[in-house]
Amino acid sequence: MLRFLTQRRGRDRLDMTDWIAFGVLGLGVFLMLGPVLWLVLSSFKTEAALQEYPPRLLPLAPQFVEVEGFETALQRFRVISGEHEGRELAQIRRVGLNAQMIDPANPEERLNVHINDREAVRAVQVETENYTGLFTRFNFLLYFWNSTFITVVATVLTVLFNSMAAFALAKYRFTGRTSVFLLIIATLMIPPTVTLVPLFLVVSQMGLINSPWAVIWPAIATPTGVFLLRQYMLTIPDDLLDAARMDNASEWRVYWKIVLPLSAPALAVLIIFSVMWRWNEFLWPLIVLNRSEVFTLQLALNSFQGELQTAWSSLLAMTVLTLLPITLVFAFLQKFITQGIAQSGVK
């Protein structure tokens, strides 16, 4: 009886190991999502709040006040104990363990307060300027457009060219078919990382350096895509195609009007892969796109983090906007994506 109750399968109460499993998974969720959530939370903080140590969870920004006779705004503090308890003062500077403070209402008088006797005045301040500033001060829209252009054009061409090749390999018999198929699949063994130098020559001889086409052309024939689509098209019965040919349909019509619509599930998987590949691509664009007008979002992010070590507020907001499109796609197509990847075994 006892064993029956503690069996793992086909029972409906949780036992000890289930709770351990939940604990481990909870830790996993914290490690996986925590960093992303921290990024999103931080991206809404003011630069002053971002500079603060230790950082606070919520965007509770320190408050500042303009005082006559001081060029920069002074941080506001509330005195919580000691001689001046209850007063709200502005800090001029910190000297060791003491802070030199001033009452904004009475700027003549200087007060000395121990730093542990005061507490920063804070207010919830959601800094949307981090985001709006990206559009006015940085050329965010330009980078966004560059990335979108490359992603959309490359994906359309990838789907078109790879499905054409897959159609030929799945639905025709001709001499050399096996060799061609092997030739395409063999490119799996040659990742672009091993041919960077000569690829650079080819692309620069075509006059494509600093053009989005330098990223698009080399990327649109993929062994993964051809393989995925060919395997799927093999399952489409030839009788369907022959029936259409009897009705005088051209080969192009057979491909476009019969095979493509029937391959929709496999095409969708390839579209998602392609969008992911192109949107996230980094090394090759880094080599061929050197002028900031043609930067993709990834390149822009990379160059900003090098240049503006301190301007985290803009950098964080830009990072959030870069991960947003992929996150939205994932949120809506989660099941579909995970199934597609588990089945095809590619990323």
Place this chain on the structure above:
Amino acid sequence: MAALVRALYEGAFNLFEKPMQMLQYSLGAHRMAWVFLLPNLLIFGLFTYLPIMLNVWYASTSGDRILLGDRDWVGTANFATLLDCGSYLDPNTCRRDLFWRAVHNTGWFVVLQVGFMILLSLIAALILNRNIPLKGFFRAVFFYPVLLSPVVVALIWKWILQRNGVLNAGMDWAGMDTVNWLLDPSWAFFWIVFVSIWANMGFYVLILLAGLQAIPGDVYEAAEMDGTPAWRQLFRITLPLLTPTLLVVMVLSLIRAVQAFDEIYVLTGGGPGSATTLLIQYIYDVGFATRPRQFGLAAAASLLMAGVLLVLTLLQLAATRKRAEEG
């Protein structure tokens, strides 16, 4: 939206219909296969097969000119330079010490990253394979970082690991000394391994989970009947039956780890010093980032790496075939 897609789909069909019909009349229907193959083959030829052949040429010449005719033939000198070492175990005795440091770093990186990632993915997959509520949610959470771009991943962690970051605040809070995580060589190396596991693990969890779900349930039922304890089921049933999938996962992740670059480059830039410089970054630095550009050395280094990848890929093909036969 749907109407627009439909209109574009129809428009594209009409656009190509006439020329394709004419091709079909002049070539005959059976030769249309080559027409359909042509764009793909052109691209593979121009951007994959031609570069492979040119790579050998670059590796045998020197100079900073990209045009093949302007380069000086040096035979195997580039390889000799790269391989000129007092002892391969000590990069300081090598003529190209940076290359060998990158090789060493890559070796350690591959061993640690692949080892720990597979272990963690396996644990996660085993847990997710249980009958627990919210399974789909947990699976999605583990997979989510896989979709993020490497640059985004690196910036997320850079923000956490910076000197005044939340991790150091946590260390402070727990009464421990704060660390400048990315400026200390050993910690920086730890974090590039950690971050790349974080970013890639979900993919392998998915594949392992698919492998686990393919194991028939009646094997376990039989074991339960015999009173086999759970840990014994794990080592005697689950792991042996999962071996083909594990093999595929291992080789796939090895191939990827050898080529690791993006998130590491953004996170540490290969530093401090050359503590986290991996092979691809060496190739990028030598061939593109520093002047004068040494295309010859970069090409030679990438050919050496291609050799390693070729061996790994052949292993992968063997593993996939084994999996297909057994699954």
